[in-house]
Amino acid sequence: MYPINDRQYLELCSKIAKILSISLSSAKKKVEIQIAKKGSKTIEEKRQVANDLLKLSEKDNENKLSSSKILDKLMSTLENDDNFMTED
Secondary structure, X not given: OOOOOOHHHHXXXXXXXXXXXXXXXXXXXXXXXXXXXXXXXXXXXXXXXXXXXXXXXXXXXXOOOOHHHHHHHHOOEOOOOOXXXXXX
């Protein structure tokens, strides 16, 4: 898939990246995968897919399901054993 250089599309991807605490290229890749799944052709359809993914990310962030919060929870230690992680 060729790169999309639409300003509004890139702005949506940057907001997704900020919410998910990932790089812009990772956010763009995440959106491009959804675009490919839906078979979107026009830039308006692609913007809509990015907007839908942004809304989903915002909803997950409000529900405390962001990747950074999940990682923080997984990396927490037990009370008396600081050398043992609850998850790898």
